Amino acid sequence: MNTDHSSSTRYWHALENGKLQCDLCPRFCKLNDGQRGLCFVRGRVGNEIRLLSYGLSSGFCIDPIEKKPLNHFLPGTPVLSFGTAGCNLACRFCQNWDISRSRYTESLCDSASPEQLVRTAVAHDCRSIAFTYNDPVIFHEYAIDVAKACHQHGLNSVAVSAGYVCPAPREEFYRHMDAANIDLKAFSERFYKNICGGHLAPVLETLEYIYHQTNTWLEITTLLIPDENDTDREIAQLSRWIGEHLSDEVPVHFTAFHPDWKMMNHRPTPLDTLQRARMIAREEGLKYVYTGNLPDPEGNTTYCPECNSPLIKRSGYMILDWALTPQGKCGHCGHRIPGYFEPTPGHWGSRRLPVNISRQ
Template sequence: MHIAHSVPTRYWHRLDNGKLQCDLCPRFCKLGPGQRGLCFVRGRVGDEVRLLSYGLSSGFCIDPVEKKPLNHFLPGTPVMSFGTAGCNLACRFCQNWDISRSRQTERLCDSASPDQLARAAVAHDCRSIAFTYNDPVIFHEYAIDVAKSCHQYGLRSIAVSAGYVCPAPREEFYQYMDAANIDLKAFTERFYHRICGGSLAPVLDTLEYICHQTDTWLEITTLLIPGENDSDREIAQLSRWISTHLGEEVPLHFTAFHPDWKMLDHPPTPLTTLERARMIAMEEGLKYVYTGNLPDDTGNSTCCPECRTPVIERSGYMITGWAVTSEGCCQHCGHRIAGHFEANPGHWGSRRLAIDINR
């Protein structure tokens, strides 16, 4: 099947100096003839801005949905994961930098139509498809078409994103997303400007939009980097903002940094930092707080916020205990657990399976 990898986009306008301004994200890249935006996959072709990677991917894997991380969305089920190349932020600590900072189209080695993707996910018994590894907002048109195909086959669509997107494309995008995990990378403009090449305010705006104006299930991840965004004060401020602006039932994941790309001089995050952050966030009123990227069965498990009894026990990505009713309630006290649950958990476990989409 032939796929046209260059497709027109809608979110741009012409400037008085003849350049075209991309209006997909707050970078507002201004493009002369033949130029690409910082994201690499959107560029000027003639007199329009086009997506140049439609139908292309850096590879396909099947993961546990908890790896996204999503702990309250169809726990234990397998999800087909894929991304493209490029990104609209420039995080110095990026752990997928070989994909997100790629400027080589050779990284996009696999090709698949939205229908092919959905059929492959069904064939491998997946319950959902996740747009991940790099930010799906930059392949907006492809992600939406894949999500539409997912829904035709009874699959869910998941966005793993930094939330750095403008209001109009954001509104269209999240019409089709069933769940999202948004990276809230820190809680200071200084961190976003100096380390990510972006700004915090648009991300907070996206979080409020998803939470209050869509039906998309939302979870949040913050990667804690020693000496950069792991102070008690910042963790408390971040947690308090989530509790106040989004609600106490939005799950928050604190994950461990390991030295990568341009931040090899920073030490890895110790488990004690994650445990401390989890305690602070719960003291600020958040009901579901998790740790990640390091072994911590307590920090991976879900407790009922009413009776404090474990309702989903996990060891890594493996579910080892289940006490959630078919209605999504605690089996011990009947309290409603926030999220999307089924009568029984999936049993995918910690496996990761790379697949050839064209076989």
């Protein structure tokens, strides 16, 4: 592990005016010596751009895999989760703003090498390690090194990301990811520009790339914010795009917003908005649509699209009933359910267990 917590990076080039342009994400930050990009963890040091948070984290925790959320990837199993600091978007509603908007390396109070992370995951019977809480795109080199260590020890790597990344680093990154949940924040350029400080098109490109050109298991999450991205029309357009450009079998999660960061004046998302979104998405042909962040037994349940039998009943992150065959098929009609399923589900439940990596 790098004792100075910095690492060389590949995705940048020199400009004629003497600045260096970061080519990791579509922000294309142009930096003088000593400057950092918007993400804050990548900065210019001399004549190169370096990752300045390699091996550092804002904390480690064992979560249920359903919390990522992933409902079709090793249900019921525990996942070692961690993030760093900073982000390459500037979402006004960020619900992890104390981490993603952090500008202080003091918030990165924990450290771990890829090998320490793997040892900890194995010691706690985790099946996966997840890069989450803030976007792993910005700690690209560290995340890939952890993913490589995972694969050497039979663990899976999981990326929870907004998908805001350029083509070349995207290709390298997802070559090492076993599963991903991409946060499709809305289906309008207005929302991305005014509320996230980004653009919609690169995210759609990432979704298409992951689904069509990688073996990474993909699920999608959209946080619905009242009066911002929750109209019937936009939800239908988003759902239709997924069905036409990806597949009607990609699991989609509609989750509830609660006021935070710079959108404290907005009201929380009511349950009926999530239920309405789920109904619209199913009417558009999507087969696996879920609700999250609010109690909703029907919206938490996986149904067979062929015979409509409940196959995985959940209460939040807890699995209550399991009707899949050991081969991942509907136990009633035999229809194959897409995903990565083991013969029996895990039993981690809804526990959240903070861990101290330094003691491993």
